Every structure is written in C-alpha cells, then in structure tokens.
Amino acid sequence: MKKLRILLADDHKMLREGLRNLLAGQPDMTVVGEAASGKEALEKAAELKPDVVVMDLSMPEMNGLQATALLRDKHPAIKVVVLTGHEDESYLTQLCKAGASGYVLKRSAGDELVQAIRMAARDQVYLAPTLACKALARLVTGPSANRETTNASLSDREKEVLRLIAWGHSSKEAADALNVSAKTVATYRVRIVEKLGLRSRAELVKYALREGWLNDFDAPGPLAR
Amino acid sequence: MVEDSPSDAALLEESLQQAGLGQFEFTRVETLAEAMTRARLESFDVALLDLTLPDSSGRETFLRARAEAPSLPIVVMTGVADEALGLEAVRHGIQDYLIKGQTQGPQTARAIRYAIERKQGEEALKKAEAALQQESAALEEKVVKRTSELSALNQMLQAEMLQRQRAEEAHQWVRRRLSEAQETERGRISRELHDRLGQDLTALKLGLQNTRRQGPFPQAVGEQLAKLEKLADGLMRDIHRLAWELRPSVLDDMGLDLALRRYTDEWSENAGVPVDLHTGGDLDARRLPKEFETTLYRVAQEALTNVARHAQAKRVSVLLERRTAHVSLIVEDDGLGFTAQGTAGAPAPAGQGRLGLLGMEERVKLAGGTLTIESAPGSGATVIARLPLNAEAANRA
Structure with a gap:
C-alpha cells in the first residue's frame, strides 16, 4: 500500500520531533520533510509534493493561515491539516475559507491528528469535536434570533422611542430628544417590549433593523451622532 | 477796621453800636501793612476794609488782603463811585461790600454777621x-493697589491653572501609556504561555504517547504513563x-467582534445567563x-463581570455598533439594577461594584470617549x- 507522504510545519522543534515519532508509528504514513515557518512550508511543499501538510497556526515568516491559503491556491492537490492551540471557532471559519481540511487541537494531538490526516487524504474534513459543536450551535441559534414577533402595531410615539433606543441612545437621551421624562421613555419601552414580545435590547435592535427603521439615522445631527 | 479816616471810623462804629445787634469790639488800624501784621498775630472775627489806604488803594487792597489772610472774613467798604469794584471784590473771595454812607447800622451789622458766617x-x-x-485720593490709591494685587493673583492663578492642566495632561498621558503597556505585557505573556509553554506541553504529551505505544510495560509503569498524560492534558487546558x-x-488576530463573541459565549456558559450579542457596522472589514x-473589550468584560456578580439578571444584551462618527458598546441587563450612588440593588457590594464602574469610566475617558450608566433598582x-471615530482614528485602523 502506498504510504501517505506528510510534511510537518511547526516552528517548535521538539513538537516536530514528537509528531514525527507519532506518525512514524503509523503503518500508512511517512514524514517526508519538516518546515519551521510558513514560508519554508510553502517551499518544501512545492519541492516534495506531500499528500498532507500538518500546519501550525502561529509561525514566524507567514503564519499558518496565510500559508494554508497560498498553498491550497497553488497546489490544490495538497491537503492541509491545521494543528493549533487556538480553541476558538473564530479561526475555524477563516481556515475553512482558506481551504484547510482539518482542524485539530494540540491538546488532542495524538489519535485525532492521525485520524484527521487519513480523512484529509480521502477528501474528507475533520473538525475538533468541541469546536464543531460550538460552530454548529452558532448556526442553529445565531440567525434564528430573528424570532417571530407578533405583528402588533406601535403608535408613532412608541415607534420613535424604539428607534432612538435601538439606535443606541440612553433613556435620558431619548427622553431629551422627545421632550419627555426618562420615566416616560421607560414606560414606553415596557409597552413596546410587551407588544412585540421582545426579550432584550438586542432583539429590539434586530427588530428595528428588520423594519428598516434605522436606515435614515446614520446622518450627521445632534441625535444621530 | 482798616480805615485811615478817623471820622469815617467813628461814624461806622457808632452806627453799629446803635444797631443793637450784639456787641462789637473794634481794633482800628490805618494801613494795610499794619492790618496784615495784626491779623497774623491776633485773632479777629472779621476785617472791615477800606479800599483807599495810605499804603494801598483800589483792587490791589482787597487782593493783597485776601491773599495774606485767606481765612479771615473780609467786608470791603467802598465809596459811591466804586460799586463795580465791590462786586469784583466779591468775585475774588471777599465776603461782602458796603457802600459808605448808604447803609444803616442794622444793615451793616447783619452784613458783617453774614460775612462771618459765610x-x-x-x-x-x-x-x-x-x-x-484726600479720602478719594486714598481710596484711589487703595483701588490701584488692590487692582494690581488682584491682577497679580489672577496671573498666579492662571499660571497655576495652566500648570495643573499640563500636569493633568501629563498624568493622562502616563495613565494611557501605562494602560497600553499593561495590555502589551499581558499580550506578550499570553502569547508566550500559548506559543512556548503550550508547544512544550504538546511535545511532552506526544512524547508520553509515543512512549506508551512502545509498550507493553508493567502495569504500574503503564498507569504512571497514563497519569502523566492526563497531567499534561490538564496543564495544557490551564495554560x-x-x-x-x-x-x-x-x-x-481577528478583531473585537469575534473576541466579544467568544467572550460572551464563555461568560454565558459560566454565568448561566443567555446573552444576545448584536454587532453591526462592518467591524470585520474595517x-x-x-x-x-x-x-471596549475590557469594558464589556468589566460590565459582564458586574452583571454576573450582582445583577441576578435573566437576560443580557451586548451591542457593538460602528456608526459614522463613533463606535458604541452597550451592555444591558434586566437584573436588580442599582441606585445612582452606583451600589447594586439587593446585596450592596461595598466598593467592588463601584470600583468596577470607575475602572470602566477611566478606561473610556483615556480613549477619549464617554461612559453613560443608567440604572434604577429593579429595572436592570x-x-x-x-x-x-474621527478621521485620525479611522486612518489608524
């Protein structure tokens, strides 16, 4: 059976050694080279044409994210598995865009990395389970914050209060703008929230945005500042 | 009585004594020079002055008399032809004039008394x-002195104010640098922990795994290896x-938007309070x-820490919006709220909550912004x- 040819890119020598040992123990893998920077990883990849590059994110001379994007752009056949300490799904999106096939956390480097490399070679994607869950949760909860709101109609005054609050004004500022007391504004707010079934200021903002009520606000003026 | 004619003098004296308007005591001299000498040496109530004297005549007489005895009441006596001279005398500070032979005793006496009083x-x-x-001069002097004192004080005050302003600016600058330095240092330590220690630990863990694979080992050694691996795991998580x-x-690396997302997720999980995060204004691209x-990240952190500590909120909103001229961060909760004094609703936190608010305010001020806090007990x-965001800030981005 043809062994998977692997390039290790990490600026940390001991870590590369550990990884080399780990992969050397796999019957279907062979490490063909090592690189200590993003730049070197690109050069070595062009020269050695590995099947999979195991890429660290924080490296000198071009970080792993940039290197991944360039590598995938130039050599689409070479897969990239990112090995990182960043347990942050924020990086995940960026890496997916850059064309990484795997996202493995350093603290679960052992078996997960081996598995991720095999999957990458088969054109599959491996995501660290904890991150995958979070990303999925965002997909589910994120946009769904556009909850159905009752289509109750607001009075002009209530609409005005909602607009001002949603724009980011304090109750006092809204009160000053409408020439009423802050208490009155608070009362209006309670009524608006009850009518529309909104649960928080954020939902209020989203509602106002959806209704297009904030479009004409971003103009110079004492209130729109 | 300055009169060289004894008959005129006698006549006048007699008419005055007969007028019955009090007693007159006369001293008669015949020349102006003698009159002036006597006036200097003795005290008289009034001088009756004939203008035609052996050593002086006409206007010269009253001019000299007036000049030499400035405070002595003088009544001039003139002949019929000299009424104009009498008027002139009055204009030069002589009290009155009498025309010889035309005035009666009582009239003359009254004229003399009036002259004295006048x-x-x-x-x-x-x-x-x-x-x-004198008073007004003194006052003027006082005013001038006070004015110069005041202006000196004013100058000192202005200098003092300028100095204070400079000191305040310098202080502000230092605090800003300090805060910057603190963040830089935190960032450096954070990266160091993450990149160096994290890598070392990963290497350690991989090494342990490799070692384990080279087994089989006696059970005790295997257990020991597993324990060490677990320890490395824990360390990695902690770091x-x-x-x-x-x-x-x-x-x-990614900006405030994602950092806030991450932080609010973590916070929400720990506090058990749902967070609605809304960000807007193209914060990723710019x-x-x-x-x-x-x-803003630190303010959000501080505000959410306060909420977790005191508010007993059911829901929290975090809003980050970039507008044309400013960027705003709003953290709003529906918890207990606090009073204007900045103490939280039910369990008034002595100082800590207040300190949090002050810390936020300080941070925002140093960055040139404003912090508004609205709350009332019971309403979050x-x-x-x-x-x-001015042009400079936009360019710095």
Missing part, C-alpha cells in the same frame, strides 16, 4: 472738600485558559483602532461606552 461756611466746605479729596484570560489572541478594541442596568 466765610465760616466756606472754610468748612473747603475743609470738607479737602478731606473728601490555554490563562493565556485567554490575560489577553485573548483572537482580539489581536478594524477599529487597537486601543479602541482593547478598551445599561452601560453605554462611546468612543469618537
């Missing part, structure tokens, strides 16, 4: 005027957490100035931080 009045007036003038708490690398990102709290 002169006294004049003298008193003169004295009062002099006193007034990662510590690095994130010091300064999340995502804030520098990063805010680093100082602003740090400031709103923290609004606004930082101005």
Whole structure:
C-alpha cells in the first residue's frame, strides 16, 4: 500500500520531533520533510509534493493561515491539516475559507491528528469535536434570533422611542430628544417590549433593523451622532 | 477796621453800636501793612476794609488782603463811585461790600454777621472738600493697589491653572501609556504561555504517547504513563485558559467582534445567563483602532463581570455598533439594577461594584470617549461606552 507522504510545519522543534515519532508509528504514513515557518512550508511543499501538510497556526515568516491559503491556491492537490492551540471557532471559519481540511487541537494531538490526516487524504474534513459543536450551535441559534414577533402595531410615539433606543441612545437621551421624562421613555419601552414580545435590547435592535427603521439615522445631527 | 479816616471810623462804629445787634469790639488800624501784621498775630472775627489806604488803594487792597489772610472774613467798604469794584471784590473771595454812607447800622451789622458766617461756611466746605479729596485720593490709591494685587493673583492663578492642566495632561498621558503597556505585557505573556509553554506541553504529551505505544510495560509503569498524560492534558487546558484570560489572541488576530463573541459565549456558559450579542457596522472589514478594541473589550468584560456578580439578571444584551462618527458598546441587563450612588440593588457590594464602574469610566475617558450608566433598582442596568471615530482614528485602523 502506498504510504501517505506528510510534511510537518511547526516552528517548535521538539513538537516536530514528537509528531514525527507519532506518525512514524503509523503503518500508512511517512514524514517526508519538516518546515519551521510558513514560508519554508510553502517551499518544501512545492519541492516534495506531500499528500498532507500538518500546519501550525502561529509561525514566524507567514503564519499558518496565510500559508494554508497560498498553498491550497497553488497546489490544490495538497491537503492541509491545521494543528493549533487556538480553541476558538473564530479561526475555524477563516481556515475553512482558506481551504484547510482539518482542524485539530494540540491538546488532542495524538489519535485525532492521525485520524484527521487519513480523512484529509480521502477528501474528507475533520473538525475538533468541541469546536464543531460550538460552530454548529452558532448556526442553529445565531440567525434564528430573528424570532417571530407578533405583528402588533406601535403608535408613532412608541415607534420613535424604539428607534432612538435601538439606535443606541440612553433613556435620558431619548427622553431629551422627545421632550419627555426618562420615566416616560421607560414606560414606553415596557409597552413596546410587551407588544412585540421582545426579550432584550438586542432583539429590539434586530427588530428595528428588520423594519428598516434605522436606515435614515446614520446622518450627521445632534441625535444621530 | 482798616480805615485811615478817623471820622469815617467813628461814624461806622457808632452806627453799629446803635444797631443793637450784639456787641462789637473794634481794633482800628490805618494801613494795610499794619492790618496784615495784626491779623497774623491776633485773632479777629472779621476785617472791615477800606479800599483807599495810605499804603494801598483800589483792587490791589482787597487782593493783597485776601491773599495774606485767606481765612479771615473780609467786608470791603467802598465809596459811591466804586460799586463795580465791590462786586469784583466779591468775585475774588471777599465776603461782602458796603457802600459808605448808604447803609444803616442794622444793615451793616447783619452784613458783617453774614460775612462771618459765610466765610465760616466756606472754610468748612473747603475743609470738607479737602478731606473728601484726600479720602478719594486714598481710596484711589487703595483701588490701584488692590487692582494690581488682584491682577497679580489672577496671573498666579492662571499660571497655576495652566500648570495643573499640563500636569493633568501629563498624568493622562502616563495613565494611557501605562494602560497600553499593561495590555502589551499581558499580550506578550499570553502569547508566550500559548506559543512556548503550550508547544512544550504538546511535545511532552506526544512524547508520553509515543512512549506508551512502545509498550507493553508493567502495569504500574503503564498507569504512571497514563497519569502523566492526563497531567499534561490538564496543564495544557490551564495554560490555554490563562493565556485567554490575560489577553485573548483572537482580539489581536481577528478583531473585537469575534473576541466579544467568544467572550460572551464563555461568560454565558459560566454565568448561566443567555446573552444576545448584536454587532453591526462592518467591524470585520474595517478594524477599529487597537486601543479602541482593547478598551471596549475590557469594558464589556468589566460590565459582564458586574452583571454576573450582582445583577441576578435573566437576560443580557451586548451591542457593538460602528456608526459614522463613533463606535458604541452597550451592555444591558434586566437584573436588580442599582441606585445612582452606583451600589447594586439587593446585596450592596461595598466598593467592588463601584470600583468596577470607575475602572470602566477611566478606561473610556483615556480613549477619549464617554461612559453613560443608567440604572434604577429593579429595572436592570445599561452601560453605554462611546468612543469618537474621527478621521485620525479611522486612518489608524
């Protein structure tokens, strides 16, 4: 059976050694080279044409994210598995865009990395389970914050209060703008929230945005500042 | 009586004594020179002055008399032909004039008495005027002195104010640098922990795994290896957490939007309170100035920490919006709220909550922005931080 040819890119020598040992123990893998920077990883990849590059994110001379994007752009056949300490799904999106096939956390480097490399070679994607869950949760909860709101109609005054609050004004500022007391504004707010079934200021903002009520606000003026 | 004609003098004296208007005591001299000498040596109530004397005549007589005895009441006596001269005498400070042979005793006596009183009045007036003038001069001097004192004080005050302003600016500058330095240092330690220690630990763990694979080992050794691996795992998690708490690398690498997302997720999970995060204004494409990102991130952290500690909120909103001229961060909860004094609703936190608010305010001020806090017991709290985006800030981004 043809062994998977692997390039290790990490600026940390001991870590590369550990990884080399780990992969050397796999019957279907062979490490063909090592690189200590993003730049070197690109050069070595062009020269050695590995099947999979195991890429660290924080490296000198071009970080792993940039290197991944360039590598995938130039050599689409070479897969990239990112090995990182960043347990942050924020990086995940960026890496997916850059064309990484795997996202493995350093603290679960052992078996997960081996598995991720095999999957990458088969054109599959491996995501660290904890991150995958979070990303999925965002997909589910994120946009769904556009909850159905009752289509109750607001009075002009209530609409005005909602607009001002949603724009980011304090109750006092809204009160000053409408020439009423802050208490009155608070009362209006309670009524608006009850009518529309909104649960928080954020939902209020989203509602106002959806209704297009904030479009004409971003103009110079004492209130729109 | 200055009169060289004894008959005229006798006539006048007689008519006066007969007028019955009090007693007159006469001293008669015949020349002006003698009159002036006597006036200097003795005290008289009034001088009756004939203008035609052996050593002086006409206007010269009253001019000299007036000049040499300025405070002596003088009544001039003239002949019929000289009425004009009498008038002139009055204009030159002589009290009155009598025309010889035309005035009766009582009239003359009255004229003399009036002359004395008039002169006294004049003298008193003169004295009062002099006193007034002196007073007013003194006052003027005082005013000048006070004015110069005041202006000196004013100058000192202005200098002091300028100095204070400079000191305040310098202080502000130092605090800003300090805060910057602190963030830089935190970032450095965070990266160091993450990149160096994290890597070492990963290597350690891989090494342990490799070793284990080379087994089989006696059970005790295998167990020991497994334990060490677990220990390395725990260390990696702790280091990662510590690095994130010091300064999340995502804030520098990806910006405030994602860093806030990450932080609110974590916070929500720990506090058990749902967070609605809304961000707007193209924050990914146009990063805010680093100082602003740090400031707003720390304010959000501080505000949410307060909420977790005191508010007993059911729901929290975190809003980050970039507008044309400013960027604003709003953290609003529906919890207990607090009073204007800045103490939280039910369990009044002595100082700590207040300190949190002050810390936020300080941060926002240093970045040139404003912090507004609205709250009332029972109706939650709103923290609004606004930082101005001017052309410079936009360019710095």
